[in-house]
Amino acid sequence: MAIDDVIHERRSEKRKKVKMMFLVKIGKLYNEGGIAKDINRHGVCLICPQLFQPRTTIQPKDYIGKTLKIMFPSNGITINGVIAWVDLRKGEGAIKISRTTDDSRWQELCEKA
Numbered sequence: 018m019a020i021d022d023v024i025h026e027r028r029s030e031k032r033k034k035v036k037m038m039f040l041v042k043i044g045k046l047y048n049e050g051g052i053a054k055d056i057n058r059h060g061v062c063l064i065c066p067q068l069f070q071p072r073t074t075i076q077p078k079d080y081i082g083k084t085l086k087i088m089f090p091s092n093g094i095t096i097n098g099v100i101a102w103v104d105l106r107k108g109e110g111a112i113k114i115s116r117t118t119d120d121s122r123w124q125e126l127c128e129k130a
Contacts (some may be wrong), residue, residue, distance in 0.1 A: 030057045033127055040088045041068055053089070058127050059114055060101065061087070066108030077103045085112055092126060094118055 032055040040050050051065030063069075069080070080103045087096045098112035117123045 030059060032057050032062070037089055038091065039063065039065075040090060041065065042086060042088070054109070056127055058124060060111055061096065061098070061114065062109065062111045063087070064107075064109050069103050069105055069108045069110045071105045077105055080110065084115075087112070092122070094123055094126070096123070 034055050035053055037053040037056075038050060039053050040048070042048050049065060049067045051063055051068065054062040054064050056062075080100050083100050085098055085100055087098070088094075089096070095118045096112070096114055097116040098114045101111045101113045103110040114123075
């Protein structure tokens, strides 16, 4: 295999591996935490088995397109986004970021992570 035959990642932006705790709050009843696996300026991959777990009535397609609000208390940032994909077996999901409370701080976090 020559150097030119290297397979490039399809994503437009490189992901940064992190291990940051986050909180998800849905209404007044659901309050859970998880770990952010990797981040970039436009998205976050989340590990949260309590949120993304197999249920008999909910399929992966039911998650996709729903809005989600995630808080990173250690960094003081809140992210609003749309669920892009889920893997119910692994308890993982990813969101596409639509808004953050502090864009410059998020940008800085993505660059130094």
